[in-house]
Amino acid sequence: xxxxxxxxxxxxxxxxxxxxxxxxxxxxxLIGLLGPSGGGKSTLLRMLAGLETPDxxxxxxxxxxxxxxxxxxxxxxxxxxxxxxxxxxxxFDNIAFGxxxxxxxxxxxxxxxxxxLELIGLQGxxxxxxxxxSGGQRQRVAFARALAPRPSLLLLDEPFAAIDAKVRKELRTxxxxxxxxxxxxxxxxxxxxDEAVEVAxxxxxxxxxxxxxxxxxxxxxxxxxTPFVASFIGESRVLQHPERLIGFEEAVAGxxxxxxxxxxxxxxxxxxxxxxxxSAQRGVVRQxxxxxxxxxxEVEVEGNRLIAYRSLDREPLEPGAExxxxxxxxxxxxxxxxxxxxxxxxxxxxxxxx
Amino acid sequence: xxxxxKASVLPGFGLSLGFAILYLSLIVIIxxxxxxxxxxxxxxxxxxxxxxxxxxxxxxxxxxxxxxxxAAINAVFGLLVAWVLVRYRFPGKRLVDSIVDLPFALPTxxxxxxxxxxxxxxxxxxxxFQPLGIKIAYTPIGITIALIFIGLPFVVRTVQPVLQDLxxxxxxAAVMLGAYRWRTxxxxxxxxxxxxxxxxxxxxxxxxIGEYGSVVFISGNMPMKTEIAPLLIMTKLEQFDYAGATAxxxxxxxxxxxxxxxxxxxxxxxxxxxxxx
Amino acid sequence: MAGAIHAQLSDxxxxxxxxxxxxxxxxxxxxxxxxxxxxxxxxLPLISVIVEALSQGWRVYVKSIAEKDALSALRLTLxxxxxxxxxxxxxxxxxxxxxxxFNFRGKNVLITLIDxxxxxxxxxxxxxxxxxxxxxxxxxxxxxxHDIKIIFALPGIVLATIFVTFPFVARELIPLMQxxxxxxEEAAATLGAKGWQIFWRVxxxxxxxxxxxxxxxxxxxxxxxxxxxxxxxxxIRGQTNxxxxxxxxxxxxxxxxASFAVASxxxxxxxxxxxxxxxxxxxxxxxxxxxxxGAG
Numbered sequence: 001x002x003x004x005x006x007x008x009x010x011x012x013x014x015x016x017x018x019x020x021x022x023x024x025x026x027x028x029x030l031i032g033l034l035g036p037s038g039g040g041k042s043t044l045l046r047m048l049a050g051l052e053t054p055d056x057x058x059x060x061x062x063x064x065x066x067x068x069x070x071x072x073x074x075x076x077x078x079x080x081x082x083x084x085x086x087x088x089x090x091x092f093d094n095i096a097f098g099x100x101x102x103x104x105x106x107x108x109x110x111x112x113x114x115x116x117l118e119l120i121g122l123q124g125x126x127x128x129x130x131x132x133x134s135g136g137q138r139q140r141v142a143f144a145r146a147l148a149p150r151p152s153l154l155l156l157d158e159p160f161a162a163i164d165a166k167v168r169k170e171l172r173t174x175x176x177x178x179x180x181x182x183x184x185x186x187x188x189x190x191x192x193x194d195e196a197v198e199v200a201x202x203x204x205x206x207x208x209x210x211x212x213x214x215x216x217x218x219x220x221x222x223x224x225x226t227p228f229v230a231s232f233i234g235e236s237r238v239l240q241h242p243e244r245l246i247g248f249e250e251a252v253a254g255x256x257x258x259x260x261x262x263x264x265x266x267x268x269x270x271x272x273x274x275x276x277x278x279s280a281q282r283g284v285v286r287q288x289x290x291x292x293x294x295x296x297x298e299v300e301v302e303g304n305r306l307i308a309y310r311s312l313d314r315e316p317l318e319p320g321a322e323x324x325x326x327x328x329x330x331x332x333x334x335x336x337x338x339x340x341x342x343x344x345x346x347x348x349x350x351x352x353x354x
Numbered sequence: 355x356x357x358x359x360k361a362s363v364l365p366g367f368g369l370s371l372g373f374a375i376l377y378l379s380l381i382v383i384i385x386x387x388x389x390x391x392x393x394x395x396x397x398x399x400x401x402x403x404x405x406x407x408x409x410x411x412x413x414x415x416x417x418x419x420x421x422x423x424x425a426a427i428n429a430v431f432g433l434l435v436a437w438v439l440v441r442y443r444f445p446g447k448r449l450v451d452s453i454v455d456l457p458f459a460l461p462t463x464x465x466x467x468x469x470x471x472x473x474x475x476x477x478x479x480x481x482x483f484q485p486l487g488i489k490i491a492y493t494p495i496g497i498t499i500a501l502i503f504i505g506l507p508f509v510v511r512t513v514q515p516v517l518q519d520l521x522x523x524x525x526x527a528a529v530m531l532g533a534y535r536w537r538t539x540x541x542x543x544x545x546x547x548x549x550x551x552x553x554x555x556x557x558x559x560x561x562x563i564g565e566y567g568s569v570v571f572i573s574g575n576m577p578m579k580t581e582i583a584p585l586l587i588m589t590k591l592e593q594f595d596y597a598g599a600t601a602x603x604x605x606x607x608x609x610x611x612x613x614x615x616x617x618x619x620x621x622x623x624x625x626x627x628x629x630x631x
Numbered sequence: 632m633a634g635a636i637h638a639q640l641s642d643x644x645x646x647x648x649x650x651x652x653x654x655x656x657x658x659x660x661x662x663x664x665x666x667x668x669x670x671x672x673x674x675l676p677l678i679s680v681i682v683e684a685l686s687q688g689w690r691v692y693v694k695s696i697a698e699k700d701a702l703s704a705l706r707l708t709l710x711x712x713x714x715x716x717x718x719x720x721x722x723x724x725x726x727x728x729x730x731x732x733f734n735f736r737g738k739n740v741l742i743t744l745i746d747x748x749x750x751x752x753x754x755x756x757x758x759x760x761x762x763x764x765x766x767x768x769x770x771x772x773x774x775x776x777h778d779i780k781i782i783f784a785l786p787g788i789v790l791a792t793i794f795v796t797f798p799f800v801a802r803e804l805i806p807l808m809q810x811x812x813x814x815x816e817e818a819a820a821t822l823g824a825k826g827w828q829i830f831w832r833v834x835x836x837x838x839x840x841x842x843x844x845x846x847x848x849x850x851x852x853x854x855x856x857x858x859x860x861x862x863x864x865x866x867i868r869g870q871t872n873x874x875x876x877x878x879x880x881x882x883x884x885x886x887x888x889a890s891f892a893v894a895s896x897x898x899x900x901x902x903x904x905x906x907x908x909x910x911x912x913x914x915x916x917x918x919x920x921x922x923x924x925g926a927g
Binding site: 465 | 646647650651652653654657658661662664665666668669672673674675676677679680683718721722724725726728729732733735741743744745746747748749750751752753754755758759760761762763765767768769790793794797813816817820821825826829830848851852854855856857858861862874875876878879882887890891894897898900901904905906908909
């Protein structure tokens with residue numbers, strides 16, 4: 001199903017939950033709506049489903065304006081955050097529900113439910129009740145239930161929010177595989193970046209009801225277009241004194257500019273370890289954190305506190321240690337845009353700071 | 355962590371429990387035991403004769419049938435009232451909500467005389483049915499109406515909190531799967547209400563079987579026809595037939611306790627499902 | 632449980648979007664049927680008492696209430712309640728404390744025992760005391776020899792009333808205190824507070840509204856009890872007649888207006904009870920807002 005949202009606005013009281021949002025989604029894509037809580041993503045999803053109506057604007061599914069079409073008739077499958085399984089029905093009856101509404105024949109229903117049970121890996125559990133299943137199993141049943149009537153669009157509202165962290169990762173991967181196998185256009189809402197980045201073909205970033213950016217995860221990560229996206233994505237930090245960092249004095253000159261840095265932009269180490277030791281600055285390790293797969297360092301450079309990663313292969317550094325720091329790149333932000341600035345001293349064949 | 359008897363940090367366990375048990379023993383257990391003691395003094399054949407003679411059996415029938423139908427009607431209309439109070443908005447809703455408790459707060463004798471005066475052949479409603487040849491007061495119908503009055507709050511107040519706590523998302527899930535209101539009500543909402551409805555029904559039924567004050571005026575107390583079991587006990591007492599009265603009382607107690615256990619079981623089962631779900 | 636305080640009906644909850652509620656026509660029809668049913672079943676009797684009581688004018692009304700036997704019935708009713716209610720409150724508080732702050736074997740038995748009077752017919756509630764204390768009862772001879780009258784006298788009436796109404800305070804307090812848990816009390820204990828201090832300064836303020844409603848309800852039922860008292864009282868006019876029994880006597884003597892006049896006093900009592908309940912629910916709703924960090 002092809003989706004077009006045109007200038008949609010939704011108000012709750014005086015608050016604009018969704019503010020003049022427009023975008024298009026092509027058929028067959030797996031889209032993630034990402035943003036902080038209250039950003040409007042769930043409201044938008046529910047408007048696509050017909051569970052909320054837009055105050056302004058149009059929602060167009062497969063070329064047809066559906067604002068006035070009731071949710072029962074839109075051919076959309078919906079997976080809820082808390083599964084919303086029918087407690088008093090078995091797994092089989094839950095999945096069969098949508099088909100019974102369509103008055104399908106009993107044999108057809110049985111076939112389809114068995115097919116789906118196999119797809120979600122829960123064959124043999126057809127007779128169980130929701131309270132006899134684990135969280136992950138329940139969500140899979142919710143998924144199958146939504147798919148049973150063969151919808152053209154699948155909507156998922158924070159599908160993994162209610163699930164344990166460990167199961168979440170497995171379920172996430174499983175979901176992506178399933179959706180790709182079935183080939184259905186899908187949109188899911190999440191506030192978890194890792195989830196969005198891992199699962200989605202394309203992401204839409206929302207904040208305060210506004211659509212900040214649309215693009216593939218790599219694109220959004222590498223080329224954030226707005227200050228919000230730059231600071232929201234990745235483990236971004238705002239720098240207190242970016243003008244004091246070697247190579248960037250000019251980039252942040254002029255009023256109204258700030259800079260954002262990510263750990264992967266920072267190289268920290270002893271002189272012999274660095275790529276461009278002659279252009280590096282002195283810094284002091286303030287704190288270290290063991291992160292399992294690597295060491296995380298908090299380093300102070302000319303009044304700026306930065307986070308950097310250090311491989312466990314290298315000798316560990318202790319708080320108080322003097323190190324050299326080289327900044328590869330930064331995002332420089334003004335009010336409306338974010339620009340990725342490479343450290344100019346990297347391209348200089350003779351990187352010597354005078 | 356709750357205190358566990360003596361090992362608890364909180365004081366007063368011995369005192370409070372001791373007082374409660376003493377009170378219960380003096381006021382409840384010993385007096386109730388007297389029923390058993392008295393009937394133990396009867397031979398089994400005496401007992402059997404006392405509880406199975408025709409008039410007594412008729413009184414059971416009257417009490418049970420009227421209580422059953424009243425509770426059933428209350429189940430239907432009580433659900434309706436609870437639904438309307440929880441789900442809809444209308445002027446005076448809070449007032450209506452308070453009124454539902456009136457039968458619970460009003461003395462039974464007052465209810466009894468009020469209902470009788472309304473449904474007697476000369477009463478406001480009885481008058482309307484007289485030309486049709488339908489008598490309400492002094493018939494089982496009158497008794498049933500009195501029991502409907504008494505039992506209504508039990509159903510409404512048991513269903514209301516459950517209805518209020520129902521999550522919206524299951525209804526939305528049904529909607530997304532194509533269901534409209536009647537199907538959603540029938541297959542998604544109603545199953546959730548069966549447990550509280552049963553509990554409310556059982557409570558109204560138990561109350562109805564033993565009800566005296568509100569029924570004794572409207573029933574006319576005709577033996578074999580509109581004599582309720584509690585009244586029969588009263589009559590036997592006035593005739594100093596203590597044995598007979600006690601025997602009937604024992605039968606009623608046994609049934610009441612069975613109902614009480616059933617109600618507690620239903621409530622336990624419901625709370626278990628809710629937590630697990 | 633019927634009569635227990637429930638969460639306030641909120642209008643916000645009633646504003647449901649179109650897809651999860653019935654169409655306007657259906658809604659109006661359902662509301663109409665429900666209101667009609669309630670009017671017929673509940674309002675009608677209520678109104679009839681007032682109408683009948685005043686049917687012969689204000690003077691006759693006042694005369695019926697101020698009549699000698701009516702007044703002594705009122706006195707007896709008030710006296711009975713004045714004894715039964717405080718005792719039952721004491722029990723209710725003790726039982727609720729034991730049940731909700733501690734774990735012990737047989738707790739469920741205790742709770743079921745508290746529910747007992749709801750399952751027992753009022754007539755049987757009176758019968759058991761006759762069996763125990765009546766002239767031919769188990770303790771009859773002993774009482775007679777000591778010239779103590781229980782049945783057909785005040786003590787019997789009070790006992791029967793206590794039996795029928797003792798659950799009310801406990802049943803209001805138990806769910807309330809259960810929901811509040813033990814943490815505040817345990818904190819007070821670790822800070823060195825003694826038993827009574829803990830109760831007065833920590834528990835009581837938390838339960839005061841529920842306690843108030845329980846007492847009011849217990850009182851309404853105590854004053855209005857009919858069946859049980861009818862069995863033990865002996866119906867001796869001017870001496871062992873409570874207000875409800877007096878209503879019955881007047882009615883059976885075809886003094887309908889007088890009967891309804893006296894009944895109207897009890898109706899007033901019932902209405903006061905309902906008002907108190909509404910106030911308590913409103914207050915406890917406010918408390919919930921505050922404890923959830925309400926406004927500001």
